Amino acid sequence: MNTSHFKTKLLEEKETLERELLTVGRRNPDTPGDWQPTPPPIDVQWADPSEVAEEVEEFEGRNAVETELEERLNEITDALTRIESNTYGTCTVCNEPIEEARLEANPAATTCMAHLNG
Numbered sequence: 001m002n003t004s005h006f007k008t009k010l011l012e013e014k015e016t017l018e019r020e021l022l023t024v025g026r027r028n029p030d031t032p033g034d035w036q037p038t039p040p041p042i043d044v045q046w047a048d049p050s051e052v053a054e055e056v057e058e059f060e061g062r063n064a065v066e067t068e069l070e071e072r073l074n075e076i077t078d079a080l081t082r083i084e085s086n087t088y089g090t091c092t093v094c095n096e097p098i099e100e101a102r103l104e105a106n107p108a109a110t111t112c113m114a115h116l117n118g
């Protein structure tokens with residue numbers, strides 16, 4: 001299998017995800033590879049309650065998006081690790097090669113079509 005093709009796709013998606021993550025979060029300074037949603041910028045103790053409610057709502061929205069992006073980024077990072085260790089493109093359930101069409105659709109796939117929901 002031509003893993004360099006999928007590696008390019010993975011690296012491109014990783015770059016896009018990291019760019020998107022920077023709009024809703026920031027890198028956790030204590031844990032490399034971990035991201036945190038950007039906290040509300042206002043001091044909740046002194047601010048107008050309606051303003052606080054708005055900020056909290058916005059923060060929760062950012063939090064949800066951040067979690068989703070981070071999960072996908074982790075999948076991409078794992079796939080890149082598998083490329084480096086030559087285990088890329090193997091189904092984690094049956095150990096058979098994953099269909100190239102499936103990898104084309106999702107280069108971070110860890111299962112073949114048969115074990116899609118497994």
Ligand SMILES: [Zn+2]
Pocket residue numbers: 091092093094095096111112113114115
């Ligand atoms: Zn399988």
